[in-house]
Amino acid sequence: MLLPVYLYGAPLLRKKSEDISPDYPHLDQLLANLWETLYHADGVGLAAPQIGKNIRLFVVDTDCLSKSYPDGKGFKQAFINAHVLEEAGEEWVYEEGCLSIPKVHENVKRLPRVRLRYCDENFVAHDEWFDGIRARVIQHEYEHLEGQLFVDKLSPLRRQLLKSKLLKVSKGEVATSYRTKKEV
Numbered sequence: 202m203l204l205p206v207y208l209y210g211a212p213l214l215r216k217k218s219e220d221i222s223p224d225y226p227h228l229d230q231l232l233a234n235l236w237e238t239l240y241h242a243d244g245v246g247l248a249a250p251q252i253g254k255n256i257r258l259f260v261v262d263t264d265c266l267s268k269s270y271p272d273g274k275g276f277k278q279a280f281i282n283a284h285v286l287e288e289a290g291e292e293w294v295y296e297e298g299c300l301s302i303p304k305v306h307e308n309v310k311r312l313p314r315v316r317l318r319y320c321d322e323n324f325v326a327h328d329e330w331f332d333g334i335r336a337r338v339i340q341h342e343y344e345h346l347e348g349q350l351f352v353d354k355l356s357p358l359r360r361q362l363l364k365s366k367l368l369k370v371s372k373g374e375v376a377t378s379y380r381t382k383k384e385v
Contacts, residue, residue, distance in 0.1 A: 204252040205380040210371025218346040223324040242379035248345035259342040270334035283319035288312040
C-alpha cells in the first residue's frame with residue numbers, strides 16, 4: 202500500500218524515534234509498504250518517521266545510484282533499531298534531496314564511513330561499517346530517526362536563503378508524483 206510522505210514542518214519529523222521489538226504489530230506489512238512507497242516516489246531511502254511512525258526503521262536501495270557510484274550496486278536493505286556507533290574519514294560534499302522536502306537539493310558535508318548497530322528484517326543483530334554512497338544514504342535516513350533533516354546541516358545563511366522554499370513545502374505548496382501529508 203502506498204503511504205503518504207510527511208512534509209517538512211510536520212512535528213513528527215523532529216521527534217527522536219523509539220526502538221521496536223520483534224513482535225511489533227504488522228512489521229512485515231509495514232516494511233512492504235515502505236518499499237512500495239519508496240519505489241513509487243523514486244527515492245533511495247525512506248524512514249518510518251516520514252510515513253508517520255515514530256519508530257527506528259528505515260529502508261535503502263542505492264542501486265539507482267550505481268552508475269555514478271558503483272558501491273551502490275545491489276545494495277537494498279532494511280534497518281531496524283539502528284544506532285550509529287562511530288563515523289570516520291574526511292568530509293565529502295554531495296547534493297542531497299529528501300522525499301519530505303521535495304524540490305530542494307543542497308550540498309551536504311558528511312563523513313564517508315559509518316559504523317552502525319542494527320537489526321535486519323528478521324531481527325538478526327549486526328554491527329557493520331558502511332562506506333561511500335551506502336554510508337551517505339544510511340546517515341541521511343538515520344538522521345530521520347534522530348529528528349533531524351539534511352537542511353539542519355546547512356549553514357545558517359544557506360538555510361535563510363531556503364526559507365521561502367521550505368515554507369512552501371511545509372504548507373504543501375509543492376507538486377510531487379507521490380502522496381504527501383503536511384502534519385501529524
